[in-house]
Amino acid sequence: MTTDFSPCRYEIVMADDGDREPTYYVISDLHIGGDEQLEHVEFLEELIAFLEHLEGVDENAELIVNGDAFGLWEFTRIEGIEKFDALVESYPELFAQLRATGESVPITLLPGNHDHDLAAYEEYVERFAEYNVDLIQEESITRPIGGRTIHFEHGMQRDPNNRIEDFGNPYATPLGYYYNTLVTSRAGQLSDRGRYNWMKDVQAVTPTERMPVWLVSKYFYREMNPLLRYSIVPFLLLFNVSAVLAVLAGLDLAGIWSMPIERGTAFLGQFGTAGTALWWFLTVNVAVAGLLLLVGIPLYFIRRDLRKTIDRFGVFETELTVDPNEPYEDAAREVFEERPETAVFCYGHTHRPTMKEVGGGLLVNTGTWLKRLHRRDGIVGLLPPVFYPSFQLCAIRIGLEPGGDTVAVEYERIEKPNPATEELTLTERLLTVGREPDPELPDRAVVDAGIERRTVEQRHEG
Structure with a gap:
């Protein structure tokens, strides 16, 4: 027109x-x-x-x-x-x-x-x-x-x-x-060197304190060798399953709820030697996951209490956020x-x-x-x-x-x-x-x- x-x-x-x-x-x-x-x-x-x-x-x-x-x-x-x-x-x-x-x-x-x-x-x-x-x-x-x-x-x-x-x-x-001249502009100059032109998006990361987490995320999903990334994912999946099994095993040992462990053992028993090998493999993973959970629980509460203390003093809010x-x-x-x-x-x-x-x-x-x-x-x-x-x-x-x-x-x-x-x-x-x-x-x-x-x-x- x-x-x-x-x-x-x-x-x-x-x-x-x-x-x-x-x-x-x-x-x-x-x-x-x-x-x-x-x-x-x-x-x-x-x-x-x-x-x-x-x-x-x-x-x-x-x-x-x-x-x-x-x-x-x-x-x-x-x-x-x-x-x-x-x-x-x-x-x-x-x-x-x-x-x-x-x-x-x-x-x-x-x-x-x-x-x-x-x-x-x-x-x-x-x-x-x-x-x-x-x-x-x-x-x-x-x-x-x-x-x-x-x-x-x-x-x-x-x-x-x-x-x-x-x-x-x-x-x-x-x-x-x-921050913009040393980080944002530098990202613009380097962005096309990556597997994918993603670093230019650094100016969209708000608040800026998330930038390190964003970099780790983009490295893992974009820059990491695909074979390495896809080999790590199953292990992390297995750890999540083992963590759940560790909780169920703890409930079984405490006599609170034994049904999941009993049914799982019966199910694996149908496969003979293969089922026994898988049972021992899961047992080792459950033991490792259980130890990590035992360590992780107190660390979680310490971290939460520390964050509350920091929030109460307003350190991050006044200095960074x-x-x-x-x-x-x-x-x-x-x-x-x-x-x-x-x-x-x-x-x-x-x-x-x-x-x-x-x-x-x-x-x-x-x-x-x-x-x-x-x-x-x-x-x-x-x-x-x-x-x-x-x-x-x-x-x-x-x-x-x-x-x-x-x-x-x-x-x-x-x-x-x-x-x-x-x-x-x-x-x-x-x-x-x-x-x-x-x-x-x-x-x-x-x-x-x-x-x-x-x-x-x-x-x-x-």
Whole structure:
């Protein structure tokens, strides 16, 4: 479809839209760009299609990209505005579509932590303007909705590991910067050396403390010699069976329940010498499994007690882990209290789609367009967990309900095929049968739009 986006038509549309209440579409955490394998964007086709769709919406719409649109931290071989040139060169179709969409729908871009360079160099504002993208070099912005407002921020300032203490300083380097330049970018440079190009997905591993477990999992299921892996699996299966038999043998010796052992012995006795050999083989395995269980039980309780003690002191939470909800709930309550006209606190950063009522307003997280990895323990014990991949591509739509009494917030899903079939080995799929994740986006929610517009205007004037 051909559409006329001449300057004359643009002025007419804007004049007409001035009489209509605005509608906002919000996306974040695309993380586009980076060294070598990180350059590949798995959702590029869906993103361009979404931008094309926005061109034709019959609304007074604005697209807000709420931080981390680009992975500028993941470029380690070029600096400053050169990263913009690299992006345009790598994704010409995307930038062409941004220019086309921006002719009919305003596009506002906020910096995140991964693309903090956008706040540090004035040249980015001019270069993005060439593609009809309005880069705002601020930590947060607000937008009107009915008689209320929406607060937008990326959210890294609530995360001590990624907080930019001197926002706009090109030399600001929080802890997360070093993780991305030393780990994420390095993974992008090495990813194609593996049996399968999987290391580039390290940027989808959240929280980052799971990265060592994820590496062990991918080594076992992807890099380990297949003959070695398939020879280990039967032994681990046998250990699980022996552990069950050890429990049953203990119940038999204690005189609590003898039926399983008696029937098993009678069944194996039907096979003569072969049955006797199998009986002795299982007996040795049961003895070994029993000893390991005896050692493992006290170790389990010691480990659990140690973890409780660590949790009570908050060591891991304050040093390594950032709660994905609490800092943002506290921040939202503070904003709602200080500026009661605020209806929605919208943020990104944590990659977790969230919708929650907090302090009389809505706390909304925009999720991510990156792949999401869901840890799943296998149906067989003593094997590394499986990190099941999925996509939750979405845009948040915020607009007034008919009648103007409420502000509606809803997730619009962008469909993308499940990548598990191509990315998981047969072993991983078999071990997680019945345990496949089924991630759902939050349900639609509404919040009162009843504060009079003049009250908001008076507050800003004061």
